[in-house]
Amino acid sequence: MAQLSSLRDKSTVKEDTTPVPGKIFRDRLKDGTEGPEMVWIPAGRFRMGDIRGTGRDNEQPMHAVSVEGFAMGHYPVTFAEYDKFAQATDRKKPNDNGWGRGNQPVIYVSYEDAVAYTGWLCEQTGQAYRLPSEAEWEYAARAGTEMDYWWGNDIGQNRTNCREGGSRWGGKQTSPVGFFEPNAFGLYDMLGNVWEWVADSWYDNYAGAPSDGRVWGGDNYRVRRGGSWYSRPWNVRAAVRIGGSEDEHSDMFGIRVVRAAPRPK
Numbered sequence: 001m002a003q004l005s006s007l008r009d010k011s012t013v014k015e016d017t018t019p020v021p022g023k024i025f026r027d028r029l030k031d032g033t034e035g036p037e038m039v040w041i042p043a044g045r046f047r048m049g050d051i052r053g054t055g056r057d058n059e060q061p062m063h064a065v066s067v068e069g070f071a072m073g074h075y076p077v078t079f080a081e082y083d084k085f086a087q088a089t090d091r092k093k094p095n096d097n098g099w100g101r102g103n104q105p106v107i108y109v110s111y112e113d114a115v116a117y118t119g120w121l122c123e124q125t126g127q128a129y130r131l132p133s134e135a136e137w138e139y140a141a142r143a144g145t146e147m148d149y150w151w152g153n154d155i156g157q158n159r160t161n162c163r164e165g166g167s168r169w170g171g172k173q174t175s176p177v178g179f180f181e182p183n184a185f186g187l188y189d190m191l192g193n194v195w196e197w198v199a200d201s202w203y204d205n206y207a208g209a210p211s212d213g214r215v216w217g218g219d220n221y222r223v224r225r226g227g228s229w230y231s232r233p234w235n236v237r238a239a240v241r242i243g244g245s246e247d248e249h250s251d252m253f254g255i256r257v258v259r260a261a262p263r264p265k
Helices: 079-088 111-125 134-142
Strands: 038-041 044-048 063-067 070-073 195-201 221-225 241-245 258-260
Touching: 038 134, 044 134, 063 134, 070 134, 079 111, 134 195, 134 221
Parallel strands: none
Antiparallel strands: 038 070, 044 063, 070 258, 195 221, 221 241
C-alpha cells in the first residue's frame, strides 16, 4: 500500500509546473512554504453518470462530456494545509474529533469554507485555484474506467476507507490521506474517506447538463462526491452524488482543489 510516499519524500515533488499529464507539483506560498500537492490531469472525453444502469435516478441520463486538462489535488486537503489557511486568515480551526490533524483529511468544512480556502490559495500563489466542477471530479475519479469503482464493480478489501470495505478505519473515522493505492491518474482517496465538495449546484438529474466539463450553476444547494468513511459501498461509487446547503458541515465532509492550466501567452 502507498504510505504517503510523495508527502514524505520531497524529492518526488517537481517545482516545474508545466502541465504534463501525471506530473506532480506544488505552488509556492508567499511565506516560502508549499501549497497542496497537485497532479496534472490530461484532457479527455468520458461517459458521465450511471453507465451500468444500476444507479439512482439522479445519476441519469448518462451523457458524454469533454474535459480540458487541469491539475487536481493529489490528496484531499489535509488538516496541516487547512490549519495554515485558518491561522493566516484568523478563522476558527475545524474540530478533528480527536482523530488527529497533520495528514488526516480536514473535516467539518462547509462549501463556504472550501471556497474561502481556494480563494486564499489564489491570493497566495497567483494561480487559479478553485473547487472542481462535478464533471471534472467524476472524470478524475474514473481515471479512464467505466466501472462502479476505478478498480472494478466490487468494493473488494482494503481498497478504500468505507464501511464493509475491509479497512480498519471503515465506519469509525477518517484514514490518513494516501494510505490506499491511487487510481490511474495518480489520485488518492477519490472514493471513500471524506465526501468532497464540488462547485456545481444540485440538479435532480443530468437533463440539460453541460457537455464541456464546466460548472453547472444555479442556486446555493451544492453537490458532494465520493462517499466517506461512514458510507456503505453503494455510496462510494464513482457516479454517486448528493446535495447539501453551502453552510452544511460534518465529520464526513472534506475538500479537494483543482488548478487551471496556464493560458498560452
